[in-house]
Amino acid sequence: MTSETFTLSFEDQSQRQSHALPRVDGGRAAIMNLVGCSILQLSSWGFVMSYGVLQEQYTTHFNMQGSSKLTGAIGTTLNGVLYMSLPIISTLLAGRLYQWRRMAAILGLLISSASLVISASSTAAWHLLVTQGILCGLGSALLYSPSTLQLNEWWVRRKSFAYGVTLAAKNIVGTGTPYLNLALLGRLGLQNTLRVWGVITFVSGILALPLMHQRGEWPTNQQYHHYRRRTPWKFLTHPTFYVFHIGNIIFSSGYGLPQTYLPSYASQILHRSQMEGSLMLALFNLPGIFSCVAFGILGDGTPLIGAYKPTPFTTTFLSAIGAALPVFFIWGLAAQSGLVGLALFSVTYGFFASAYSATWGGALREIEREAVSHNEPIDTGVVYGLLNGGRGLGYVLGGVAGIELLKTGAVRKSSLAYGTEYGSVILYTGISSAIGGLSVFWNLAGRRYCISERTRPA
Incomplete structure (x- = not known):
């Protein structure tokens, strides 16, 4: 049984649909999902991958309570929460909460963008730890996980190629965003830079999400409890x-x-x-x-x-x-x-x-x-x-x-x-x-x- 067969098995069990599903590994829908997932790298990873530039600002230019003790843990917390949340979120959205993928992505976009805007008003280092380390990490994970799950369903035989393209987009983000941060800090200062990052995260997510769709349809609400997917x-x-x-x-x-x-x-x-x-x-x-x-x-x-x-x-x-x-x-x-x-x-x-x-x-x-x-x-x-x-x-x-x-x-x-x-x-x-x-x-x-x-x- 292939992953494609398993992914779609709930349809075979619930109802034999008369229309054929869009093809995998190519076609307009699969390519659009790949493009959307690539754009989403900016929302999910842009702030994370350029955080090192901000770290120096926190320790040298941003006078706040407890900065010397906690600011060094913000970047580690951000990466840790993001990565460690992905197995849990992916498992839930791949199985019992399958139909909530789009909602999870929207919620993640709102949390991550809002947390960056709110962090600009921080007066203590623990505020940054909560907003940027915990909330932004969780929001990025909620945004990133549904996109990879859908990409996994649209690209089967050429799965490795699809992941490679999205990772290439991630590296483009990692190459450009440190210099973007330096330019924003020089022109706008730290607080406004954080607000701009909230806007960048939100806008890029809004551009990407409409391009990505699930392949196939989830059974109706009456059928759902009988045909729940099991991981x-x-x-x-x-x-x-x-x-x-x-x-x-x-x-x-x-x-x-x-x-x-x-x-x-x-x-x-x-x-x-x-x-x-x-x-x-x-x-x-x-x-x-x-x-x-x-x-x-x-x-x-x-x-x-x-x-x-x-x-x-x-x-x-x-x-x-x-x-x-x-x-x-x-x-x-x-x-x-x-x-x-x-x-x-x-x-x-x-x-x-x-x-x-x-x-x-x-x-x-x-x-x-x-x-x-x-x-x-x-x-x-x-x-x-x-x-x-x-x-x-x-x-x-x-x-x-x-x-x-x-x-x-x-x-x-x-x-x-x-x-x-x-x-x-x-x-x-x-x-x-x-x-x-x-x-x-x-x-x-x-x-x-x-x-x-x-x-x-x-």
Whole structure:
């Protein structure tokens, strides 16, 4: 049973509709949903991905009570609430609350945009923690989750490509919004910048939501209680999910560290300006615009060299090892005075690391294939939500680890980056990136076991 079959099974059980459903993997409706989901990245992630620019304003220019103790936790709380809410919201909206997806998205848009406008009037740091950290994170999750669930239903065989396109849009947002923040802060000040972000979030959401529609119709109210969807959890009994999920958590724990510390590394170690520090973040996100689409295409099984079709395990490994090598050999070995080396690292690491989420489409395909082989239903939208939750858990763990790693400081005395106070951060980032690709060895071990079982004498 494919995910498409399961997704639509409630229709088959409730009523045999005379009209055919719109086709998946193409056509105007599927493309419009993809466009809408891409635009929605600005509402869901725009403020989140540019928060680092505001963090410095809170600590240096915004005089409020308790700022020194709480402002550092706002960004971590925002990312944590957003990512950790996604598994719960995705599971509910994929199953029993299926018909409330559009309402959840509208509610999320209202919460996230209103919380930013209200945060502009904050007089204490805990006000920002509640409005931006908790409310904006929850609103963004309510807005983002329905869009990914619908995208999952409109794109089946080319699912990885669709996710890659939306992640590319996310990287466009991450590339441009830090500079947008700098421009707004310079012209309008912090309070008005927050109000403008509330308007940006609301307007982009209003433009995106009308483009996205559910594929098929939910049964009428009289039929609903009899034909409620039940979320299948059988995939949790198979090891493939855990191989991808654990690798994702470990990879994500290191992925957030360069985004957090590149600007401060450029400022404290290389003695560069805030603008040049922001440039490192732009260089980090820019290559992901292209790599997410490329790895998304590979995740659908598109031949890489000749007739060779990479497996989901291979694409995950390419992204992970491609991210680890620049950490070890470019950032770690860069001179403490070289901005060029840091820029080269940002580009190469950003290219491969940003594409890691784009490999999830292939992982979903592999988990789905395993479910089909056991004749079990599966809702890949729920699995995607759990992978996002794993990324959020990794971010939280990485944030805690980063503080301790900074206390540890240099790996060894050297004029290279390993000899700075960020040396342990660099080493951890490289190791966690490499571990994120270990699923390929699980696949190889499984194949060798199958071969040995087939060739064993009776």
